[in-house]
Amino acid sequence: MHRRIDIYDSTLRDGAQGEGISFSVLDKINIVKALDEIGVAFIEAGNPGSNPKDLEFFEEVKHLELKNAKLVAFGATRRRDIRPEEDANLQSLLIADTEHVAIFGKSWDFHVTEIINTTLEENLRMIQDTIRYMQEKGKKVVFDAEHFYDGYKNNREYALATVRAAAEMDVHSVVLCDTNGGTTPMEIYSITREVCEQLDVPVGIHCHDDSGTAVANSLLAVEAGAQQVQGTFVGFGERCGNANLAIIIGGLQLKKKFQCIPEENMELLTPTARLIAEIANIRLQDGMAFVGKNAFAHKGGMHIDGVNKASHSFEHIPPEAVGNERRFLMSEVSGRSTILKKINKIAPEIQKDSPETIAIINRLKELEHEGYQFEGAESTFELVIRKHLGKYKPFFELENFKIMNEKPAAGDQFSAYAMVKVRVEDAVKMTAAEGDGPVNALDKALREALEGFYPILSKVALTDYKVRVLDTKEATAAKVRVLITSSDGERSWTTVGVSTDIIEASLTALVDSIEIKLIRDIEEKMKYYL
Ligand SMILES: CC(=O)SCCNC(=O)CCNC(=O)[C@H](O)C(C)(C)COP(=O)(O)OP(=O)(O)OC[C@H]1O[C@@H](n2cnc3c(N)ncnc32)[C@H](O)[C@@H]1OP(=O)(O)O
């Protein structure tokens, strides 16, 4: 292992400056626990001078025992022309009662004279007075040199003077910020290297992603000598976001052998990223490196064939190393190896060259051509395989159904009614149900009709319903693809239907969903008796 890198997470401070992000005190506490568990060194947990919620949080968080991370409260240097003890924001920082505080100060001469409207000399005094005051109060100070790289490019001597002013005070670290996210990777490397050579205190890096290079910039800053990396765990933050720490940790620890978090916690990388996204109520991008749902999803037939022979043929690291998982996607670009894996779950005797394998691939391609997509709906594909192999017996027959829409809806509650007639062997049952729309009414009527025959269906609920119009030129006569996700509380599965009639497409997906549940039920029972 190379040197240790301090991971400094600002999800709760700079992350909270991202559009659409708002944490409750409990959300913040839960994120602190997750970050501590995975083993980041610092958690910049809020800006106590900004709002009462952050102050309340710092009061609450005192009761938490952290095993790895140190909490940091964040705020600006004192305002111009006043003493630190007169500055309300600095007083709030003290109330937060953390061992470390982060103080951001100006490093770009233009910001000093045009944004905070003071002199270059007063700004240097603001930096040193604030650090001294905090140190007198027993705090360890992280100094964030805001806009350092833009400042360096505009007035190198002055930018360096601001970080020297902080370093002379023997701060915990001086962090170089690419606040506007516009600095290129090689500029970051050479400027950071120069600063690291000049300062006697540890240097950190804080990048924003406005040029899409925040991760690359952070990695290069470490190569140039930075010892602390600031960012947010899944990358959200002001404007385009902050450097994504999950990706940085993956890159630094697995590829460059720096130690960012305890080695045994690397497998928490994906669960932690997903938990933080969940708490923040954002969707983690499927394509996110290391931790995204697609990071190890293989679609091309040749890739799948390669991965089955040797996983590193198309994977840069094993997914388990970061707690992620490999997925093989079913589609028209799948080869026989992928399809065979699915077929073998139902008929282990079938080989790659068996005529059944070829016939099922051809059927898959035909169906995709008609508008089906099985990537997210493998349950329907399982039924295609079963039907093709003769390993399928319908559980029921839908003899007929009728749907009525009503507008305005009676009592403003339901807008649609459905009647269905089903046959199970010689028994026939008719039911009617009302629903929030035709598909909801049909779903309810169908389940009600079948529950008498198959009580297990009472556990099934529809959890997601998506419609995609496939040929927009045809307007209302266009084909639609309906994806339905169902759950029985333990498992969820997705089925698909395609038709020019949205009701028919929904019905196909609904029937497949019910059949899959009944097949799983039989499989469970067989396992029990074997
Ligand atoms: C790059 C970064 O991400 S830095 C962090 C940015 N984060 C935030 O702004 C979120 C939290 N901020 C807030 O809640 C509020 O801005 C507060 C409570 C801190 C301050 O609110 P207000 O007193 O109403 O000031 P407002 O936000 O309008 O303006 C900022 C003030 O801070 C001053 N200021 C800005 N940076 C600094 C600094 N590094 N040192 C000292 N003063 C500063 C500005 O000069 C301005 O004061 P002025 O109006 O006297 O010129």
Ligand SMILES: CC(=O)C(=O)O
């Ligand atoms: C300090 C900070 O958040 C920045 O400069 O971007």
